[in-house]
Amino acid sequence: MAELLKGAAVVAALNEKMTAEITNLKSKGVSPTLAILRVGERPDDISYEKGAMKRCETVGVAVKNIVLPADVTQDVLIQNVESLNNDKGVHGVLIFRPLPKHLDEEAVRKALKPEKDIDGITDGSLAGVFTGNGNGFPPCTAQACMEILDFYKVNCAGKRAVVIGRSLVVGKPAAVMLMGKNTTVTVCHTKTVDMPAVARTAEILIVAAGKANAVTKEYLAPGQIVVDVGINMTADGKLCGDVKFDDAEPIVGAITPVPGGVGTVTTSVLVSHVVEAAKKLL
Amino acid sequence: MAELLKGAAVVAALNEKMTAEITNLKSKGVSPTLAILRVGERPDDISYEKGAMKRCETVGVAVKNIVLPADVTQDVLIQNVESLNNDKGVHGVLIFRPLPKHLDEEAVRKALKPEKDIDGITDGSLAGVFTGNGNGFPPCTAQACMEILDFYKVNCAGKRAVVIGRSLVVGKPAAVMLMGKNTTVTVCHTKTVDMPAVARTAEILIVAAGKANAVTKEYLAPGQIVVDVGINMTADGKLCGDVKFDDAEPIVGAITPVPGGVGTVTTSVLVSHVVEAAKKLL
Numbered sequence: 321m322a323e324l325l326k327g328a329a330v331v332a333a334l335n336e337k338m339t340a341e342i343t344n345l346k347s348k349g350v351s352p353t354l355a356i357l358r359v360g361e362r363p364d365d366i367s368y369e370k371g372a373m374k375r376c377e378t379v380g381v382a383v384k385n386i387v388l389p390a391d392v393t394q395d396v397l398i399q400n401v402e403s404l405n406n407d408k409g410v411h412g413v414l415i416f417r418p419l420p421k422h423l424d425e426e427a428v429r430k431a432l433k434p435e436k437d438i439d440g441i442t443d444g445s446l447a448g449v450f451t452g453n454g455n456g457f458p459p460c461t462a463q464a465c466m467e468i469l470d471f472y473k474v475n476c477a478g479k480r481a482v483v484i485g486r487s488l489v490v491g492k493p494a495a496v497m498l499m500g501k502n503t504t505v506t507v508c509h510t511k512t513v514d515m516p517a518v519a520r521t522a523e524i525l526i527v528a529a530g531k532a533n534a535v536t537k538e539y540l541a542p543g544q545i546v547v548d549v550g551i552n553m554t555a556d557g558k559l560c561g562d563v564k565f566d567d568a569e570p571i572v573g574a575i576t577p578v579p580g581g582v583g584t585v586t587t588s589v590l591v592s593h594v595v596e597a598a599k600k601l602l
Numbered sequence: 603m604a605e606l607l608k609g610a611a612v613v614a615a616l617n618e619k620m621t622a623e624i625t626n627l628k629s630k631g632v633s634p635t636l637a638i639l640r641v642g643e644r645p646d647d648i649s650y651e652k653g654a655m656k657r658c659e660t661v662g663v664a665v666k667n668i669v670l671p672a673d674v675t676q677d678v679l680i681q682n683v684e685s686l687n688n689d690k691g692v693h694g695v696l697i698f699r700p701l702p703k704h705l706d707e708e709a710v711r712k713a714l715k716p717e718k719d720i721d722g723i724t725d726g727s728l729a730g731v732f733t734g735n736g737n738g739f740p741p742c743t744a745q746a747c748m749e750i751l752d753f754y755k756v757n758c759a760g761k762r763a764v765v766i767g768r769s770l771v772v773g774k775p776a777a778v779m780l781m782g783k784n785t786t787v788t789v790c791h792t793k794t795v796d797m798p799a800v801a802r803t804a805e806i807l808i809v810a811a812g813k814a815n816a817v818t819k820e821y822l823a824p825g826q827i828v829v830d831v832g833i834n835m836t837a838d839g840k841l842c843g844d845v846k847f848d849d850a851e852p853i854v855g856a857i858t859p860v861p862g863g864v865g866t867v868t869t870s871v872l873v874s875h876v877v878e879a880a881k882k883l884l
Binding site (some may be wrong): 442443444447448449450451455477478479480486488492495496502505506507508509512513518 | 725781793795800
């Protein structure tokens with residue numbers, strides 16, 4: 321029976337810390353504020369937006385919503401980003417991506433002020449993750465994995481970790497962040513030969529494969545700590561992770577559930593970045 | 603008997619390519635120029651500078667030397683960087699580091715224009731390596747390892763690589779660049795438990811341990827391709843790598859010699875970045 325690494329307890333601890341920090345900020349006249357810039361009406365974006373707004377409300381972070389039509393011009397979009405850059409009342413900016421295809425995402429990414437880049441999309445944030453120099457903000461999902469390991473007191477130093485997936489939002493940043501914790505890290509991906517054998521060598525297994533139930537029992541070994549980043553919809557409308565939970569649960573030492581694991585923590589990490597950004601202004 | 607992956611042949615191929623490109627650039631009125639900014643008279647810096655200047659001369663890249671006294675002020679140093687930023691006749695800038703302790707290296711790094719950052723020190727270049735988006739220039743030593751693998755037609759896709767070392771100039775960028783070649787990469791470092799066992803699983807072993815003869819026979823397996831990044835001076839004044847060559851030579855499939863391996867190629871990569879930077883202006 322694996323221990324369940326539930327996100328709720330991590331979120332509660334993050335919220336408690338943030339609430340104290342926000343009280344302190346407000347006593348100094350600073351009201352931490354997140355701007356959410358959305359282009360169009362994609363259901364995924366709207367769903368994430370709702371979750372983020374609720375989480376902000378819980379801890380007392382203000383939200384400013386900017387919604388632009390799906391056919392907005394590049395110029396108008398950049399003007400909006402620049403206006404948020406210059407708005408002293410806004411501490412963090414979340415821009416939903418992918419943007420509609422007629423827009424130049426790279427130019428938008430470059431237009432955003434690194435200090436307000438709470439979602440880790442600018443060069444400043446990406447270089448900060450890569451170098452570990454603390455500049456900018458790491459991608460929220462990768463940091464959520466680290467927050468879970470920290471909260472459940474997983475000592476990463478000297479451990480062998482395997483990260484499945486090499487995306488810029490999870491796999492690569494999680495790998496580099498684990499290196500910073502003195503973990504010996506292996507990154508697997510679609511071109512990895514005999515991935516199950518590699519995965520079984522892990523003491524900590526981070527799974528961001530992007531495919532429902534991709535990790536089955538032959539990937540798993542007793543005692544492993546498994547962080548399942550996947551969020552997938554099954555044919556019968558239920559959520560499931562990238563790890564086949566029923567395979568993992570009798571084998572591994574601990575695992576994050578889906579739903580209720582990494583995803584839950586990600587939104588709190590986003591909000592905590594807004595608070596961090598506001599603190600840097602004091 | 604391991605195959606020797608000599609740097610000279612890689613350099614010759616890079617030089618041939620560069621010479622054609624430089625001829626083309628000059629025919630269009632562009633003379634690729636490297637500015638070398640040195641603070642003080644550290645023997646290591648002077649030695650690298652001489653090597654770089656010679657390599658530039660061979661292929662026809664011009665060099666502009668700026669030497670500032672070891673007690674230069676931060677303001678004067680930044681002014682020099684900005685003047686190089688604005689100098690249309692300069693395509694790449696190499697700044698020797700570490701700088702003397704009274705200087706703010708981070709501010710200098712931020713002052714340099716990313717387009718001229720041929721040594722991969724700015725956020726733009728570091729983010730470019732991390733994301734693989736081709737922006738900026740990767741650190742020259744890490745790229746030299748890739749150039750050697752490319753030249754000797756090592757097919758990295760699906761292979762297992764182990765990188766020993768997690769520095770920003772070699773280990774981390776080499777690991778990310780190998781991921782980009784579809785290699786399954788493990789990064790080891792001083793906190794890795796049983797590093798010999800991990801190293802033996804490698805088909806490609808990149809060694810940047812920073813310690814003479816650190817990698818002995820128990821790290822090695824038959825058929826491995828070994829890239830030795832180390833350059834160390836022995837007690838009797840000879841150069842040696844991080845791999846104990848006499849241990850490796852009878853076991854592995856191929857290995858870079860020291861001297862005459864990675865170090866040789868690094869300087870050529872630096873010069874090739876100047877040519878690339880100049881090409882981007884056309």
